[in-house]
Amino acid sequence: MGRPRSRRAASAVLAVLLLCGPVTPPATAATAFKVLQLNLCNSGVAGCYQDGQAVGEAVTMIQRRLPDVVSVNEVCQSDLPRLTAAVGATAGYRFAFARRKTTGANIECTDGRGAYGSGIIVKEGIRSSGHGVYTAQDSGTEVRAWACALSEVRAFTACTTHLSTTAxxxxxxxxxxxxxxxxxxxxxxxxxxxxxxAGDLNLRYSPGSATSAQNCVPSGWFRKGDGDVQHVIARALTFVSTQTYAMYRTDHPAFVVNYTF
Structure with missing residues (x-):
């Protein structure tokens, strides 16, 4: 009598496996991760201010680039809800309040548009966050600040800042x-x-200079810049590419850094 059909089928499968060698499971596709850095010059005081039009331009940039994180400098706190909505329905933000050195009060945007500073926006939402000012400050009237957020889903940290104009x-x-x-x-x-x-660090990449932007990058971290003063410093991500895009309602380009993990 011949072998049962099920045993013959099993033998055939085993023969194929032996001929082909061990089966390797498919590699997990890398996850794309994108950071967008903006400086909108929207305080109403600087000469580059264009009646708030930079915010609408930033909304369009966000909708086209679809970032996971947006760092935005020189904005009003009242600008952040609109920018955050452009990032996505689950997005959240944290604001870094720039303060007056003489009084400790928030610096205000013109025309009653609220506090002036920087914002960090995270597409997947924010679990916890914080903001503060630096110990080191220059002789000017503005107290420089930072804001950081821990993301809701993947638990990464994203921070924004706008540093002193004194290198x-x-x-x-x-x-x-x-x-x-x-x-x-x-x-x-x-x-x-x-x-x-991410942020306008007011530092440039200048090899050999004591104030090169690279000098504040710790071991195990890496930096990418827009060729001027905007930079993104990162850890535990794989760099893919950068792009800069012209912005016509502010004096800084949009700067995108693409990563995977």
Whole structure:
């Protein structure tokens, strides 16, 4: 009598496996992760201000680039709900309040548009966040600030800042933020937690200079810049590419950094 059909089928499958070798499971596709850095010059005081039109231009940029994180400098707190809505229905934001050195009060945008500063927007929402000012400050009237947020789903940390126009002070502020302040918002304390710090650092990449933007990048982190003063410093992400896009209602381009993880 011949072998049962089920045993013959099993033998055939085994023969195919032996011929083909071990089966390797398909590789997991890398997850894209995008950061958008903007400076909108929207206080109403600087000469680059264009009657708030930079906010609408930023909304269009967000809708076209679809970032996971947006860092936006020189904005009014009242601009953030509109920008956050453009990022997505689940997005949340945290604001960094710039303050007056003489009084400690918030610096206000013109025409009653609220507090002036920077915002960090996270598409997947925010679990916890914080903001503060630097120990190092220059001789000007503005107290420079930062804001950080821990994301709701993937538990990465994203921070924004707009640093001093005095390079030595800007470098000291950058070193204060990265990594100590950033890591303080990571409850895991893990070396593999993803972090991004974006902003107008008022520092340029200048090899050999004591105030090069690269000088505030700790070991294990890396920096990408727009060729001028906007930078993104990151950890535990894989760099893919950068793009800059012209903005016509502010004096800074939009800067995008693409990563995977």
């Amino acid at each position: 030595t002070t800007a470098l000291a502020q950058c070193e204060e933020l990265v990594p100590s302040i950033v890591l303080a918002h990571d409850p895991t304390g893990s070396a593999t937690t993803r972090h991004v710090v």
